[in-house]
Amino acid sequence: MQQFEHRKNYDQQIYSSDYENPKVAYEFYFKLFGLVSAGMDSYQRAGPIKQDVSGQKLRRVYCQLISTLLWFFAIRSFVLMFIWDPQLQLMMGDITGLWNDYRMYYLMPMLYFSLQTAITSSSFLSKERDLTWLVPFISVKQMQMNGHRSHYYNIKKYTVRITIGIFVSICFVVALTGVVSYQYYITARTKMTDEEFFYWLPWLIIHCLWIFYVAGITAFPLAYFNLVAVVFTKRFAQVCREIEDLADSDPGPPGSKNAALTTLYYEHNEVCELVDESNMFWQTYTFFTYITYIPCNCYVLYNLFFAKFDEILGPFTWGTFFFTIIFLAILSVSAADVAAEAHAPYTALHTLSLLQLPIDLEVNMSTFLHRVRGPTIGYSCLDLFVLTNASISNTIAAVASYFLIVADFSRSTVGRQTQTTAAPPTVSAVPDLVANLTTTAMSLMSSETTGSI
Incomplete structure (x- = not known):
């Protein structure tokens, strides 16, 4: 009975007014889209009475099936790069060979998108139970400590932004799924016999589902x-x-700002702890997004200069290029703004540190200054480096420099081939290019790590 009362009191602390379900x-x-199976349901089931979790288990299986589908397409896209038999390609559901001879120009971006969404799905599934994806709207650490929740984390304050984000995402999913599915259907219907189309129809359904989940998880x-x-x-x-x-206000009598300084110290520390807790979840997402989207963008940028386009390859390449640019820009700028604002109060803190303060507050101010000017606060890529404005500019410079080198080398190679054999460059060099681009992305991450340290 005493144990039951203790559990009930603990649950009441968790579900106090400060920790109501944020209803994200x-x-x-x-x-x-199979990213989470339970969400807040896992905490709503807390209690001494065993709850029915059959629905949650079914949703978990559903999420695992979607993750399996994404990993299957990622592996399939890689394997298809080395299969040149048209019949075997159709057996594996690949009809890019029916569009034109530049299969690699389609398969390579598909591989990157499949890999990124598969890793994202697996990351969400593996970390959903600790609810770190809900930070700052719900913080498990603060729930356990029964800490005070600031009204700035009330999700109702961001209803308009949430509505716009969901609306744009839905439009993106519907548009991408419709366009790609229609293109697959038209290609199969016009370039296959009735018997071939009948046997390929299950692949068409699977492709439509895959595009739907890839668009949503993206x-x-x-x-x-x-x-x-x-x-x-x-x-x-x-x-x-x-x-x-506080720094610009009148100094006032000695000690008049002590209480305000102490409050601001703990408020800034609270936000830093929440960012660190949130980063535990998002660092995997940011890292693998960079490691897949940067090479993908470089690859399609290379094709924009040197590939021969038709009515399908042209829109596909341009769309992939602009999409990866916009995606990386939103991700990078959002994360960089957090780091910039976290370190913004350094000058004001330095001014306040000159005041006559008690010894305990001087220690807090010293810690405060060290935190603001010390290791970067913000979102990182697997703790290798923190995403800041400097890292964004360095990334752009490194990618641009490498592209200019590759472009100059490729143009020289094409010129020599034209003079000797008068033959256009083949697609056989594409895998080497992709390997170099991926290596460059990894080197970029390492250089950023050194810079941040």
Whole structure:
């Protein structure tokens, strides 16, 4: 009986007014696309009475099936690069050879997108139970400590942004699924016999499902990450404004600012802890997004200059190029804003540190200054480096420099081939190019690590 009362009191602490269910609208879409199976349901089932979890287990199986589908297409895209028999390609569901002879120009971006979404799905499934994807709207650490929740983390304050993000994501999913599915259907219907189309019809359904899940797993996590980053950015900005206002105000009598300084110290520390808790979840997502989208963007950029386009390859390449640019820009800028605002109050803190303070507050101020000017606060890529404005500019410079080198080398190679054999460059060199691009992306990550340290 005593144990029951203890558990009941603990649950009442968790579900106090400060920790009510945030009802994140993205949770429904995460469940729809197989990213999470339980969400807040896992905490709502807390209690001494055993609850029925059969529905949760079924959703877990559903998520695992979607993850398996994504991994299957990622492996399949890689294997298809080495299969040149048209009949075997059709048996494996690949009809890119019916579009034109440039199969690799389609398969390579498909591989990157399949790999990124498969890793994202697996990452969400493996980390959903600790609810770190809900930070800052719900913090398990603060629930366990029964800490105070700031009203800045109330998700109702961001209803308009959430509505816009969900609307844009839905439009993206519907448009991409419709266009790609229609292209697959038209190609199969016009370039296959009735018997071949009948046998290939299951592959058409599987491709439509794959495109649907790839589009959803691409759009909704990015929109939600942008929301989380905006919440942290605004909270850091609010703390920074209060610190600057305190520094610009009249000095007043000795000790008049001690209470305000102590409050701001703990508020900034709270946001830093929440960012660190959130980064535990998002660092895998950001790293593998960079490691797949940067080579993909470089690859299609190379094709834009040197490939021969038709009515299918042209829109596909241009669309992939602009999509990867926009995707990386939203991800990078959202994360960089968090780091920029976290370190913004350094000048004001330095001014306040010159005041006559008690010894305990001087220790806090010293810690505060060290935190602001010390290791970068923000979202990282597997703890290798933190995404900042400097890392974005260095990434752009490194990719641009490498592309210019590759472009100059390729143009020289094409010129020599034209003079000797008068033959256009073949696609056989594409895998080597992709390997070099991927190696460059990894080197870029390593160089950023050194710079941040």
